[in-house]
Amino acid sequence: MAEGTIKRLTDKGYGFIETNGGSDIFFHLSNLDGVRFDDLYEGQKVTFNEGRGPKGPRAENVKPAA
Numbered sequence: 001m002a003e004g005t006i007k008r009l010t011d012k013g014y015g016f017i018e019t020n021g022g023s024d025i026f027f028h029l030s031n032l033d034g035v036r037f038d039d040l041y042e043g044q045k046v047t048f049n050e051g052r053g054p055k056g057p058r059a060e061n062v063k064p065a066a
Contacts, residue, residue, distance in 0.1 A: 001047040001048065001049055001061075002019060002020070002047065002050055003046070003047050003048075003065060004017040004018055004019040004020060004045075004046060004048065005018050005043060005045055006018075006040055006041065006043065006044045006046060007024060007042065009037075009041070014027065014028045014029065015040070017046060017048065017059050017062070025048075025057055025058065026057070026059065027058060027059035031051075031058065031059060031060045031061065032062050033062060033063045034063050045064070046062055046064055046065055047061075047063055047064075048060060048062045049061045
């Protein structure tokens with residue numbers, strides 16, 4: 001699993017994670033694993049799997065880092 005930091009959250013149910021490599025990756029609330037979107041916050045460390053969506057790369061199985 002990859003790790004990163006939540007860079008930005010929107011009120012529309014999606015956000016962006018800044019990866020350890022410095023790039024940003026999109027995620028949607030439907031790609032969360034064991035956490036509610038409302039419980040996430042900007043600056044939070046998360047783990048995720050890199051996947052592919054219809055518009056390009058996206059984070060899947062997003063959950064807070066232990």
